Every structure is written in C-alpha cells, then in structure tokens.
Amino acid sequence: MPEIAVTKVERVAVDQNESVRVVHIERPEDWAACPECGVVSTTVRQRRTTRPRDLPYGEEQLTVRWHKRQFACAEPLCPRKAFTESVAEIPPRARVTGRLCRAAARRVACGASVAAACREYRLAWPLVHRHLTALADELLAEPEPVEVLGIDETRRGRARWRKRPDGTWDKLERFETNFVDLSGGQGLLGQAAGRTGSAVVDWLTARGPQWKQAVRVVAIDPAACYRTAIRRSLPHATIVVDHFHLIALANKALTSIRQRVTRDRRGRRGRASDPEWANRHRLLRARERLSEHTFTHMWNALIDHEPTGQILTAWIAKEELRTLLACARERQPRSVISHRLFRFHSWCANSAIPELATLAETIDAWWPETLAFITTQVTNARTEGTNRLIKDVARVAFGFRNLTNQRRRVRLACTHQTINPAA
Template identity: 55%
Template structure:
C-alpha cells in the first residue's frame, strides 16, 4: 500500500515464475522483478524512500512513520538505514571544527559490583560540526572525554586532520587536552567563543547575588528582595539597558546590599564585556593588555571568591579567547545543531541503541546540506 492523496493505493502484482532449461544456469527458476520492486520485496522503492525521508528529514519517529505509511516498524527502520547508507559517508575535510556535548539521557545510579558503592553515570554525546562549510554534523561519539575525541579524530584521514586550522570549543579542559594531543591536529588553533566567557561572568554575578541574599536573609531570594527583582537587569549588558532601567537597578541594589558585593561582581562582568568589545574592534595590543590588567586588578582587589575564580578561568583560557577575537570563529552553529539533536531525541522518546541514535541525529542535522547537494545535481550545467 502506498499513500495517494488522502487514502492509499493497493498495488497487486501477479508475478510470473520462469524456469530456465539451460543446464548451466545456476538459478533454474526465478520470478519477475523490476528495480523499484526487487525480488522478495513487498514495498516499492518510492515508498521506502518516502518513509526514510519522513524520519531523516522531517524528524518524525519510526513508529509514527510506520503507522502513517502502513508499514511495520522493522520495514520503516530499514528504510532509514538505507537512506543513511546512501546519503551519509565519510565527512569531507574542513578548516574549522566545532566540538560540543549534549546529554543523551537522565543521570543514572549504578552499583559497583566489587565495592558495592553507588556511582552516578551521566550519559553524554560529543558532536563534531563543520563550522567552515555546510556539512552540518560530521559525527557523534559516546561520552565527553579526551579519549573519545581523540578516537574519533584518529579514525579520520591524515588529510582531514591536517586541514583543520581552528577548533572551537567551550571552556572544557577535556576537549582542550584532546586538541593539544601531540601530532593529532598539527595545524589547529584552539578557539573559545566569547559567548561562553560572558556566560561565565553572568554565572559569577548570579552566584554572588544568591550568596549575599542567603547571608543577609537566611533564605533564597524573593520578589521583595531588590537584588532578586533586578536579577535579569544584572545580567543584561549596560548598553542594552535604558537610563531609567539602569538607574532603578543601581539604586535599589545599592540600598539593599550593605556589602556592595553584588555591584562589585556586576562591574567585573561589565569590565570583561568591555574588554571583549575593545579587542574585537581591532584595538592595539597595549590597549587590550591595559584593559585586561584592569579587569584582573578589580577581581583581585574585591576579595570575592567567585570573581577570583572568574579571573583565573579567563587567565587560563585567554589565548583561546584572543584567538576568537582575532579570527571571529564562533561555535554558534554547533549550539544551533544541539537544538536539532535534542529535538530528535524528544521525537524518538530517547534512544536505547546509540548507533541508531547517532545515525538518525546525523540525518536530521545534515538535511540542509543533502538538500542543497540534491538540488545542484538536478540543475542543468
């Protein structure tokens, strides 16, 4: 049965069985077949391609597609495998690689059979994205360790690894360790997007705000607390706040925070944002170094643990941050594909088989590239 309009068409084919009288024939008997309906097939190629595209391009689950097309689950799943085998292959070389992780499922507690201790296991997948081209997701591996990244890269060709000039990551030590493995990526420069740096600064402001309210009130923040009421304004860039909103936030926080730690953390965050903005405008190295020294001095003189941690993190990752400011290589495409990864997992209600999950996730994350390639093949020269 095949969909046709609002209903289905049942194709009935009375196949003839032929007998070969040639003594040297190895088959002797065979039935009629056409390329669209090979031997031992009960579905047409068009139906299988439509079912595979419904899962791989439209991000529909296999069970729902099987029900909609009148197929069994194994038949619909085999159509997805055929699509992946036909469309997905070894990734082509790229000059910029993005690496990021996504959670595969809920944290689980497993008991060690030897010690009897309960250990928490977080299921993660690490994805590799083409940031310089249009290939989308190049592949996925289980885990978020240095070893899994190294293993995936070692499975690629030497030309693929030598062609990578930039690797964009978040401030994750395990990924940085993998990228810096001797001889693995000889021409790669580590890049950390300023998005993650500002996120760390905002996290420091939030941590200080929560701690101050807890120390002063002995509880979590409430609507009556000025710092909690202005929590979103504290995380908004100064240039994005109107003068009225900024003055209201500044006055209320000063009046409620006797230690001035919240505003100190906010100023440190703004100093860091101004530093990043200055470096992106192409300022001289001396001006950037002076602003960076000012940020370090402010954090060191505040005697706030959260700001000391922030300054230490910035100092550790500053070469990679500076590489982003000079090149503009961003990991935004990786974060965007993470949304599709999560959408695919929600559509499937989770994956028990990681190989099937990686196959379907890569199909949905490469649909634009595959559609563009198919269009270019059909256009006349």
Template identity: 50%
Template sequence: MRWWKTRYRCRNDECDRATFTDRIREVPARRRTTTRLRTQIGRDIGENARSVAEVAAAAGVSWPTAHAAFVEHAEQVLTAPTPVRVLGIDETRRGKPRWVRDATGRRWVRVDPWDTGFVDISGDQGLLGQVEGRTTAAVTSWLTTQSEAFRNSITHVAIDPAAAYAAAATAVLPNAQVVVDHFHLVKLAGDAVTAVRRRVTFDARGRRGRKQDPEWANRRRLLTSRERLSDKSFARMWNDLIDHDTTGQILTAYIAKEQLRHLLAAARDNADTHEVRARLYAFYTWCADADLPELTRLATTIEAWWPAILAFIDTGITNARTEGLNRLVKQVKRVACGFRNTENSRRRIRFHCTRTQRASIQQFHC
C-alpha cells in the same frame, strides 16, 4: 497495491538455486516492498524528522522494514567527512543519569551519558560525527580515525572552556589553535554575579532571596548587558543596590562582569593589541581590588584560558553553529523517543543535522 510474486522451482537436480521468483527494478529479489515505497519511507523519516514507528504504521509495514529503508536512504547521502578549516566540538546529553553496577558488581556507579559532536563551522557539512562520552580519550579516538589530510587541514578548534577537549585538540591536531567561545565566558561571569548575590543575601538575612528583597527583584537586570537596559531600568537597579547592599559586593561583581564583556567586545571593535591589554589589565585590577572569592575564581579562569580567549579576539570565531546543531540533536532525540542502539541514533542525528545543506545543494543543481 499488492503484487503476488510467483515462485518457480527448477526440476534439474543439479541446480544450485532450486527456486527463484519474479523480479523487476522496482521490486528486487527477496523484497516484499517496492523501491518507491522504501524511498518514500526513508524521506519521511529523515527529511521530515518523523519517528520510525509513526511512518511504519502509516505505510503498513513493520518497524524493522521502515528502519531498514531509512538506513538505505541515509547511506546514499551520508559520506565520510571531507577536510574542514574550523572544527567545532561540543557535548549533548544522551539520556538521564543511571546507576549501574561496577565491574566487580559490589558498588553502584553513576553513569551520566553524554555524546560529543563534531561540526564543520567554516563549511556546509553540518554535523560530521558523534562519539560517546565527553572525555579526552573519546575526542582523541574520533580524531585519530579521520584521515591525516583531515587533521592537517584544521586551523582552529572552537570549544567551550573544557579542559578535556582542549587537551585532545592540542595532542592530535598539530596545526590547530584552540578558540574558546565567548558565550560561555559571559555565562561564567553571570554565574559569579549570581553567587555573590546569593551569598550576600544569606549573610544579611540568613535565608534565600525573596520577592521583597531588592537584590532578588533585580536579579534579571544584573545578568542583562548594560546596553540592553534602559536608563530608567539601570538607574532603578543601581539605586536599589546602593541603598540596600551596604557592602557593595553585588555591584562590584556586576561591574566585573561588564568589564569582561568589554574585553570580549574587542573582537567586534577590531581593537588593537594595546587596547586589548588595557581592557585586560582593567579587568584583572578590578577583580584583585575587589578581593571577592567569586571574582578571584573568575579571573583565574580567564588567566588559564587567555591564549584561547585571545584567539577568539583575533579571529572572532564562535561555537554558535555548533550550539544551533545541538538544538537539532535534541529534537531528533525527542522524536526518536530514545534509541537503544547508539549507531542508529548517530546515523539519524547526523542525517537530520545535514539535511538543510543537502536540500540547498540539490535545489542549486536542479
């Protein structure tokens, strides 16, 4: 539908406006598109996660018009974050690394773009906001811009083992306790097993692992938890490494990984304090007796983060919801094909990462 708006001119020389046009509720002044069309464009971009260029082409409007419609639609929905009890912090990459000139213009500096996201783990607000960078200063700047009631309401902060995030949470949030996500700890143990396997293979054969090498053929089983392996598969891995790895270092690292998993499983088993201490002592003793640099480094990391690990065992809080929203963040970045304006990117990402909660709330009110 096309509507020809009539422009009128006032003949009074003292009139300030001089000209004016027709206007109705669906077509306000200085608008060439209807409110209904702009609302539909905003929903197609936000709710359906479609690119602005695709929706603009389908509606027959320009890219700025379609994006402005989405901004209007998003501002009606997105509000300032309300106080939360458990805050999740994690980073996502915002593009490929680039090389740029430094301030003096003499040297090339590698720029690795990252965005840090803040997620409501205990509630249904989804992604609360984003900030550029993954440093202590970046996290501190976002937290200080929030209200004092927001900061005081946070009791726990779930993070991966990142010293920058832990330092910011300790400095800005007076009532918060840092909780380390157990998934990243198990990954560190798996990385230690992989490092031992590669080192043993290179020392024995002078090359990287190949298909005919038993330790390389069992690399997946080494990273799989014991309860997920069948008895036959576990026996095959164990016997192959016993027969071909004379040093026994690979199985030693595998046992250390399983002992760390057994320690973290105390959160699921509701183990008491004495049981937790016994499992921790068994893990430390095994790593110390093994005298492997990879296991020593792993045990040192666990010791450094033990207060946050103990908080996970006591509360069972994880960063799973934050990791799930990271997947949506990456999906929006792929659909948008790279926003150059970081404000537009953050608005789009936050809108998409909270639309599931909004849809359920609207359905409930209906």
C-alpha cells in the same frame, strides 16, 4: 515509479464510492529472463494479480493492480522450473512499492519518528528502519577535511544513580563528544563516546594525518581535557574558546555572589520582596539591552538595600568582561585589548571577592585561547546549534537503546536538513 517506463497502464478505474483510484498495470514484453540461469522464456504458465501498496495520488488514495505472468524456464537443467516477472521497484513477494518505503524513510530523515512514519504510511517498524538505514548509508560518507573544527559534548540519555556500599550515591552520566564543520556545509562530522581527551584523540587519529593537517582552527568550550587533546593531536592548530561560555562563567559568579549575600544578610533564600532577588534577571542581562528607566531602577534599588555593594561590583566585572570580548566585534587593535584586559583584572583584584578572583584566574588561564577568539572571531555557535538538533532527535525518538542507530539518526538530521520528503 522509476521503472514505470517498462510497464504500461492497462486502465484506470474508480471504485464505487469514487474515493479510491485503481490503476491496472502490466509489462508490455511477452518474454522474461530466468533470474537463476538467465535464459529467456516465452512460455506463460499462469497469470497472477498482485496488489502492492503505493503512495497516494495527491489527496486521493491510489491502489495498484499489477497483472503478472508466471513463465516456465526454457532451460531443462535449471533447478528453477518457473519464475514470475518482477521489477526492482516491486521485488518478488513484495506487498509495498519501493518508493513508498523510501518516502517513509525520508519522512523520518526530515524529523519524524519511525513510529510516526509507520502510522502515516501503514508500514512496519523494521521495514521503515531498514530503508532509513539504506538512505543514511547513501547520504552519509566519510567526512572531508575541514579548516575550522568545532568540538562540544552532549549528554546521552538521562543520568543514572548508583548506590555505594557505604550508602552514598554516584551520579552516572553518558556523554557524546560532537565534531562539527564550522567552515563548510558538512554539519556534524561524527561523534565519540565520552567527553574525555582520549575520545578526541582517538577520533582525530582515525581520520588520518592528512585530515588532521588540514585543520587550522579548533573552537571549544573552556574544557581543559579538550584543550590538552587538541594540543596533542593538532599541535599546529589554533585553539579558540567560545566567548558565550566565558560570559556564562561571569553570570554564574554573579549569581553565586547574589545568593551568598542574601544568605549572609537575611539568613535565608531570596524572596520576591528582596531587591536583589527581584532584579536577578536584569543583573544577567546585557547593559545595552536595559532601558534607562530599568537600569536606573535596578541600580538605585541595589544601592539603597544592599550596603556591601558586592552585587553591583560583580555586575560591573561581568560588563567589563563583555567589553573585553566585544573587541572581536569592534575589531579593536592590540593596545585597546590590553587596556580592557588590565581594567577587568584590576577591578576583580581590587574587589577582594573570592568569586571574582576565581573568574579572573579562569580568564587568565584561558587568555591565549580568548585572544585567539578576539583576533579570529571564530565561535562555537554552530556546534551549539548542532547540540540542539541532537537533543531534538532524541526527544522525537523518545530516547535510543542502540548507539549505532542513535549516531546514524543524529548525523542524518544534523547533516542533511533539506531532504524533500516527497522526492
């Protein structure tokens, strides 16, 4: 206890079952100042014993007995005639110590729910949440300027459906746009409601011109609204598109082609007996992660049972795109990048497959941002990791009703991940 120095331990006793250690404490001074007028008094009116609950001593339960004194105020004009001595760690009429409440708050900050901390420390929900708010206000500050900024969105809560007057249904989803420090250790910088360009513009504008001027690189997913907002608010920054989502687009096109070919040839969905369905996971796996036996088995099965060749054509297009994006890791010169880009576009154009044509058009539309990724090697991986932490916090809390509480808990969990619960 921080203020244990101003008290003295009178005696330590053990109860009859020898499982609870009782500590009797009292303050050594025989005087106290009135909290109303500040006049020192030495007149003791009566003595009281309080039993504030405290943290356990190791594995043993600890019980505190504080022998207080009630003083009579020495100032006749003071409206307060009597007062009881107290310390900030155990304020007047408190039934728990401050360090017990702070330990519960740190337990929540380390990943537990408020309800779990209440059960563990036998405290009320409002009390734990009040100290959690104080801990968050102490640790969380206005974000400092960053050089590399990551932007991504997460869904807030479950989707809801609204019925229209004509009988159709609308899907209503709530999103939060997350801003993450990719170059430093600040973690989650903040959140904005919605996944629109105006949400990004408003959040960046609130940071100020000096903060925005410090941003050099912004990593995003291939979202046109985010790109437009960044060009508007940060015209000097380099926009980088994350390569993971580009490969995900290629895998999505490959899956769409596989499903369409199966429906056209068999008139139904894929089954386990269909070679293209049996190899669906191998088609999405990277070539270097397939053994020679597995690759040969997949290739021969599709050659023998899929006469159109569209599935293997889409798989080759996906691998060509991966080879192009691998230039960032291999640090290839501009000539090699141009050659691999031409080979990817040529393969997609010559295939005459609509899904591959759409994929090539998407890569072409995002080529400046893709080239920026290849040259800078900046990814949005840390932002994706932050999204996972945000979802974990929501699962632990079984959802949030209050948006302010959600953002506080989320940022505390994503920014300060090394909080010592026993500090």
